[in-house]
Amino acid sequence: xxxxxxxxxxxxxxxxxxxxxxxxxxxxxxxxxxxxxxxxxxxxxxxxxxxxxxxxxxxxxxxxxxxxxxxxxxxxxxxxxxxxxxxxxxxxxxxxxxxxxxxxxxxxxxxxxxxxxxxxxxxxxxxxxxxxxxxxxxxxxxxxxxxxxxxxxxxxxxxxxxxxxxxxxxxxxxxxxxxxxxxxxxxxxxxxxxxxxxxxxxxxxxxxxxxxxxxxxxxxxxxxxx
Amino acid sequence: xxxxxxxxxxxxxxxxxxxxxxxxxxxxxxxxxxxxxxxxxxxxxxxxxxxxxxxxxxxxxxxxxxxxxxxxxxxxxxxxxxxxxxxxxxxxxxxxxxxxxxxxxxxxxxxxxxxxxxxxxxxxxxxxxxxxxxxxxxxxxxxxxxxxxxxxxxxxxxxxxxxxxxxxxxxxxxxxxxxxxxxxxxxxxxxxxxxxxxxxxxxxxxxxxxxxxxxxxxxxxxxxxxxxxxxxxxxxxxxxxxxxxxxxxxxxxxxxxxxxxxxxxxxxxxxxxxxxxxxxxxxxxxxxxxxxxxxxxxxxxxxxxxxxxxxxxxxxxxxxxxxxxxxxxxxxxxxxxxxxxxxxxxxxxxxxxxxxxxxxxxxxxxxxxxxxxxxxxxxxxxxxxxxxxxxxxxxxxxxxxxxxxxxxxxxxxxxxxxxxxxxxxxxxxxxxxxxxxxxxxxxxxxxxxxxxxxxxxxxxxxxxxxxxxxxxxxxxxxxxxxxxxxxxxxxxxxxxxxxxxxxxxxxxxxxxxxxxxxxxxxxxxxxxxxxxxxxxxxxxxxxxxxxxxxxxxxxxxxxxxxxxxxxxxxxxxxxxxxxxxxx
Numbered sequence: 001x002x003x004x005x006x007x008x009x010x011x012x013x014x015x016x017x018x019x020x021x022x023x024x025x026x027x028x029x030x031x032x033x034x035x036x037x038x039x040x041x042x043x044x045x046x047x048x049x050x051x052x053x054x055x056x057x058x059x060x061x062x063x064x065x066x067x068x069x070x071x072x073x074x075x076x077x078x079x080x081x082x083x084x085x086x087x088x089x090x091x092x093x094x095x096x097x098x099x100x101x102x103x104x105x106x107x108x109x110x111x112x113x114x115x116x117x118x119x120x121x122x123x124x125x126x127x128x129x130x131x132x133x134x135x136x137x138x139x140x141x142x143x144x145x146x147x148x149x150x151x152x153x154x155x156x157x158x159x160x161x162x163x164x165x166x167x168x169x170x171x172x173x174x175x176x177x178x179x180x181x182x183x184x185x186x187x188x189x190x191x192x193x194x195x196x197x198x199x200x201x202x203x204x205x206x207x208x209x210x211x212x213x214x215x216x217x218x219x220x221x222x223x224x225x226x
Numbered sequence: 227x228x229x230x231x232x233x234x235x236x237x238x239x240x241x242x243x244x245x246x247x248x249x250x251x252x253x254x255x256x257x258x259x260x261x262x263x264x265x266x267x268x269x270x271x272x273x274x275x276x277x278x279x280x281x282x283x284x285x286x287x288x289x290x291x292x293x294x295x296x297x298x299x300x301x302x303x304x305x306x307x308x309x310x311x312x313x314x315x316x317x318x319x320x321x322x323x324x325x326x327x328x329x330x331x332x333x334x335x336x337x338x339x340x341x342x343x344x345x346x347x348x349x350x351x352x353x354x355x356x357x358x359x360x361x362x363x364x365x366x367x368x369x370x371x372x373x374x375x376x377x378x379x380x381x382x383x384x385x386x387x388x389x390x391x392x393x394x395x396x397x398x399x400x401x402x403x404x405x406x407x408x409x410x411x412x413x414x415x416x417x418x419x420x421x422x423x424x425x426x427x428x429x430x431x432x433x434x435x436x437x438x439x440x441x442x443x444x445x446x447x448x449x450x451x452x453x454x455x456x457x458x459x460x461x462x463x464x465x466x467x468x469x470x471x472x473x474x475x476x477x478x479x480x481x482x483x484x485x486x487x488x489x490x491x492x493x494x495x496x497x498x499x500x501x502x503x504x505x506x507x508x509x510x511x512x513x514x515x516x517x518x519x520x521x522x523x524x525x526x527x528x529x530x531x532x533x534x535x536x537x538x539x540x541x542x543x544x545x546x547x548x549x550x551x552x553x554x555x556x557x558x559x560x561x562x563x564x565x566x567x568x569x570x571x572x573x574x575x576x577x578x579x580x581x582x583x584x585x586x587x588x589x590x591x592x593x594x595x596x597x598x599x600x601x602x603x604x605x606x607x608x609x610x611x612x613x614x615x616x617x618x619x620x621x622x623x624x625x626x627x628x629x630x631x632x633x634x635x636x637x638x639x640x641x642x643x644x645x646x647x648x649x650x651x652x653x654x655x656x657x658x659x660x661x662x663x664x665x666x667x668x669x670x671x672x673x674x675x676x677x678x679x680x681x682x683x684x685x686x687x688x689x690x691x692x693x694x695x696x697x698x699x700x701x702x703x704x705x706x707x708x709x710x711x712x713x714x715x716x717x718x719x720x721x722x723x724x725x726x727x728x729x730x731x732x733x734x735x736x737x738x739x740x741x742x743x744x745x746x747x748x749x750x751x752x753x754x755x756x757x758x759x760x761x762x763x764x765x766x767x768x769x770x771x772x773x774x775x776x777x778x779x780x781x782x783x784x785x786x787x788x789x790x791x792x793x794x795x796x797x798x799x800x801x802x803x804x805x806x807x808x809x
Contacts, residue, residue: 011544011545011548013545013548014544014545014547014548014551017547017548017551017552018551020551020555021551021555024555081540081541081543081544102543102544102546102547103543103546103547103549103550103582103585104547104550105550105551105554106551106554106555107554109551188602188604217605
């Protein structure tokens with residue numbers, strides 16, 4: 001089954017070129033050049049992944065990201081011409097899973113997309129426990145008691161990575177490699193922002209985290225099973 | 227009088243020096259304190275000078291006046307005394323002339339007593355004497371007439387007696403001191419001849435004391451000195467207050483301009499009235515306005531320029547991405563083209579990458595200019611970081627035949643720094659060393675002390691001339707334009723490295739000599755403080771390029787493993803400028 005990718009970018013030349021690259025790699029592509037229509041296109045096309053430019057006419061990428069996140073956990077990769085801290089963090093906080101800085105090369109783009117589309121294979125049928133949560137890896141489901149907590153695939157993967165080795169402290173670099181597929185030094189803000197988002201969903205008191213705990217100066221680890 | 231004049235300046239100095247004295251308890255510090263005030267305080271100095279000059283002028287005036295009054299008093303008294311004496315002697319002579327003693331001693335004695343009575347009546351003094359000029363004994367001559375104990379109070383000099391004896395027609399006078407007990411009073415003695423019938427020439431001496439005139443003079447002089455000293459003090463006080471109205475605005479102006487110079491562009495002088503200070507205030511304020519507006523204009527201009535560079539860089543990124551994707555794709559298929567087109571595709575790809583590097587360097591520089599760079603600090607070991615970078619550049623070093631060695635006696639413990647930026651600095655320095663190292667060994671030294679961690683990159687290549695060393699951190703500057711660029715930097719590498727180092731509160735220093743190679747030393751303060759003192763890695767290496775590498779000290783070839791991580795590391799900072807030409 002070919003994955004369908006929605007490319008939201010007002011620069012038609014770049015969108016077309018990305019399309020060529022992605023089709024060469026065997027992806028199916030859909031385009032949208034207008035920010036205001038992006039959410040509608042996403043609803044009608046239901047792509048497997050969104051490549052989203054941050055600077056768009058009509059509605060900017062951050063707003064689109066927030067709207068899409070409100071309805072779905074579909075992987076979103078931002079395309080940004082700015083590496084300025086504020087913009088990137090704002091994009092990640094609005095729900096983007098990853099970002100790529102322009103200019104990028106095709107291999108990098110394809111690698112990022114593949115990582116998001118094919119999460120690392122998990123041992124099937126396993127039930128993990130972390131804090132007062134039960135993680136059903138096969139069903140992609142997280143429950144507190146009988147309540148199902150909705151997580152995006154990325155957040156789920158982050159939680160599984162931590163929960164599958166409850167004894168281990170994960171540095172941000174390790175998480176970047178395991179969850180985001182970066183094999184080199186990358187932006188550790190990715191980890192920080194997504195841990196915050198995950199906590200906001202799974203913790204009963206996000207200011208006093210019990211599920212994903214911080215180990216000062218090192219990284220994160222899963223909370224003890226209750 | 228003399229003592230009075232000596233006291234005047236001393237007395238006048240006291241009020242001016244009093245504030246200084248109350249501050250300083252130790253009297254030995256006073257001279258220093260006064261000298262300091264003299265240098266520092268315009269008011270103090272001016273008041274002191276005014277006081278000294280006024281005191282001198284008043285002293286001269288007082289002395290002159292005192293002397294004039296004294297002379298005048300004496301002269302008038304002397305004239306009065308002479309007139310008095312003349313009247314008395316004329317009356318006495320008349321009494322003598324009318325008498326006819328007829329050689330009787332008793333009658334002569336009575337005559338002299340009568341003359342004495344006349345003199346006492348006619349003159350205001352009762353201190354007089356009549357002496358017979360002829361010293362030859364006479365049987366009828368009565369003893370000399372002495373009134374009021376003349377002999378015991380006054381001594382008439384021989385010169386005066388001789389003068390009186392010599393000239394019968396004139397009156398003579400002399401100032402003497404009249405001894406009263408153990409104190410003496412100034413006085414005047416007037417002498418004249420009297421002709422006594424049958425006894426011949428007698429000399430009449432009348433003594434007048436000047437005590438009254440002396441008293442008047444003393445009172446006048448005392449008044450003069452009191453008024454003089456008072457005037458000096460008054461003028462000093464006036465000068466002090468007048469100067470205060472002048473020096474206070476000056477001090478204000480000095481303060482304000484110092485604050486302006488320190489960068490407080492909003493400060494202004496208060497303008498009061500229409501006088502010179504108001505004019506000064508107005509022109510100062512006009513100057514400050516003009517400086518402020520020009521600085522603001524320049525700042526705006528530079529902001530616009532920075533934003534423009536940043537915008538251009540960003541705007542270029544989108545088309546560049548398209549070109550990059552296309553070039554990559556074409557390059558991947560170059561096997562399908564004829565050789566010329568294949569080469570063109572290769573060149574296109576390489577140059578697009580170079581363009582990209584240049585663009586991101588420019589963007590980085592514009593961020594420094596805009597001051598919008600933020601460090602992302604994390605505890606990092608500089609020695610391990612250096613090891614990583616050396617490993618990641620192993621292939622490049624091998625291509626140039628350079629043996630890169632790490633000497634790390636210290637610098638292992640983690641220090642708060644932005645690893646991405648420091649890695650970029652080290653990569654840049656090492657890239658330069660490899661490019662300019664002429665295939666000779668390169669020594670990377672890491673060491674630390676209490677305050678600083680430092681990293682030195684030493685090559686034994688061609689080195690640089692001193693005038694080149696000065697420009698080595700300039701943007702787009704190249705040591706030798708004619709040299710081919712083998713690594714192909716952007717010319718911005720070292721200025722970005724310097725910017726990164728300074729952002730950490732650190733410094734990037736360079737030593738180089740033609741033929742001996744170069745040494746770049748990065749110094750970073752621990753815990754984001756300030757750099758202090760010396761670098762743990764000396765900027766000027768004490769070594770000799772001709773010495774064999776093994777003699778360099780603790781060098782050890784590092785175990786280089788070209789791992790996946792290291793290989794992709796060089797790719798990772800695609801948006802960070804990598805090894806550049808020595809630029």
